[in-house]
Amino acid sequence: MGRQFFVGGNFKMNPVTREQKNALVKVLNDADIDTNVEVVIAPPALYLIPLKETLRKEIQVAAQNSYFKTSGAFTGEISPAQLVDAGIPYVILGHSERRTLFHETSELVADKTRAAIDAGLRVILCVGETLAEREAERTKAVVDAQLAPVVAALTPADWDKVVVAYEPVWAIGTGKVASAAQAQAAHKDIRAFLAGAVSPAVAESTRIIYGGSVTAANCKELGGQPDVDGFLVGGASLKPEFVDIINTKRA
Template sequence: MNPASRAQKNSLVETLNQATLDPAVVVSPPAIYLIPLQEKLRKDVKIAAQNCYLKPSGAFTGEISPSMLVDSEIPYVILGHSERRTIFGESSSFIADKTRVALDTGLSVILCVGETLAEREAEKTAEVVQSQLKPVIDVLKEEDWKKIVIAYEPVWAIGTGKVATPSQAQEAHADIRKYLSSAVSAAVADSTRIIYGGSVTSKNSGELSQLPDVDGFLVGGASLKPEFVDIVNSNKA
């Protein structure tokens, strides 16, 4: 929820529009900026909403429905972000229901999972992440996974300056892939993009991008800076 002046917004858009970028870039502004951004941003960079509700319409003041996003030609939505879970109390089953509806409406979903510091220190990372994934797995069909990206974001590393070590990130991503293989299929495990989020910067993205099970990044604060382009192109570097 980062407000920006008109000049700051235009500068960010201009930076992206002029940059040479690796493919598969999605940006996710606050909801009030979705349509203005869509009108100004280059078409190969896709746009995501930061959240949506699970009803197409009704008396749900303040919410955005997935059908509104589809009608506005917004192709992606982020669901299950750690702040939605921890601050707004969204359960894994509720997030699974939203995922099902979003897919049925025609959206692609960036699904966030991750553990707190206490859960990490208790060595419960895999257990927690699997408990967050299971309700989603239960409501999806195998073909639905073509429109899912999983974002592993350790809560203790978001906006704190702390970053999972390469070995921690790789272990968590490999565990997710192994769980998908057993709970869904080996094909889904192999093809699903699993991205890392948690204080990603241009300084650490290069090393993280070389890990075999890290397929990209969910970038927070650094996406508001010119270094975002360097993170996008970390594989190229």
């Protein structure tokens, strides 16, 4: 059986108002979307429960982050147990903004991933290189190093709860996008790393999605690559064109 196409929408720290949130919900609820695609949107934490309660059932919600402790004196954090209790199925971990702005290491991301899976969550695990690393031809080395602590923290059986999101940092929110060939090469390298570090079966079944200035204009070419199993969409997920991206695989 082939890997199910996956489209995630990372709203980041948007929308700002409840009216904007309601407008996004209406667009998604009214849209004609491909029911063969797994669709997950990640709003700010404030809107997780309202969106879960108002979105059509075909669209799931994800938290944008979670901590590795179940409870305690960790002001500002959300625990995986709290997300599970609220009926939230997914969490994004390791996003480049968390790594750069909030100084999260790959080891911390691995701890968070382990805790999330133990609590019953599914994880969208983000990896990717900077422009300087890309220009130094270090993409594979950087991504492998980001994945290695997660591989060490998980069992092979855990990987059916992980979607890997390859997001080149230089393409996030910049309008630049990896070419279809660049995306395919990076995804193929990730699959090869998983084959060697975990197992060929895990490598074949794990969905690897692309993120970085994905739009309705480029999604068809990107989504047509053999190792690109979907997208993690940023800014375009706040616009009506997100529906076109969800429908990438429609003829």
